[in-house]
Amino acid sequence: MPSSKILSTSFDIKGDYPCPVCRIGKISQMPMMEAMGCDFCHEIFTVNPEQQQIKMPSRQPPLTWRWNGFNWTEAQLEGVELGWGYVLAAISFVLLPTTLIGIVAYYFPPSVNAPITWIPYIWTILTFLSHLSIIGWIFIEVYQIPVVAYLRAINRWRTGVMGR
Ligand SMILES: [Zn+2]
Incomplete structure (x- = not known):
């Protein structure tokens, strides 16, 4: 059964999603890996399906984004809150x-x-x-x-x- 990407509201590693870093490319699952990569800026993200989150480990502290059903919510620095x-x-x-x-x-x-x-x-x-x-x-x-x-x-x- 084909799944509609437009109507899908939950984040799934097998889908295509807009890249939260460059906002131009698409991120999709990398072959044989529990990670996703962007086809434009080539950033790599680790995936946390339970929390609907992706994490960019290439920087310390890692940046994380949460999928809200339609797009990624603001990048968050772990342990740093810009209040x-x-x-x-x-x-x-x-x-x-x-x-x-x-x-x-x-x-x-x-x-x-x-x-x-x-x-x-x-x-x-x-x-x-x-x-x-x-x-x-x-x-x-x-x-x-x-x-x-x-x-x-x-x-x-x-x-x-x-x-x-
Ligand atoms: Zn990108």
């Missing part, structure tokens, strides 16, 4: 120093005769940008694999097209 505390910490890490320096620059402006009156303002902007880039770097570090795998796959696809 509101982290978001608030990230926001205050960017905003607090910027605000402090901005306030200082506003209330203690250099004398009008000073040759470099714009320094405090540039300094405020630099503080904001540097702290923002640190947060951005941490974010990319945490979600590094999807970004890297995506770029790698695009590159492979491009060289493949060129080679034809």
Whole structure:
């Protein structure tokens, strides 16, 4: 009996599913293995049918996704939870120093005769940008694999097209 992939709501290793990493390829079972591979970015996933989960072991801690019947729910780092505390910490890490320096620059402006009156303002902007880039770097570090795998796959696809 043919099973309909569109209506299927439970995750089965024998089916085809969208790849949660590149969101372009399809993941399907690898021959002779209890694992699934993506035909586009070539990431390999281990399968946990009881919990409807797949895990990408190529990074530590491993990334896991859960099948909700229609698609994969957000990648999750085991043992790391990006809760509101982290978001608030990230926001205050960017905003607090910027605000402090901005306030200082506003209330203690250099004398009008000073040759470099714009320094405090540039300094405020630099503080904001540097702290923002640190947060951005941490974010990319945490979600590094999807970004890297995506770029790698695009590159492979491009060289493949060129080679034809
Ligand atoms: Zn993929």
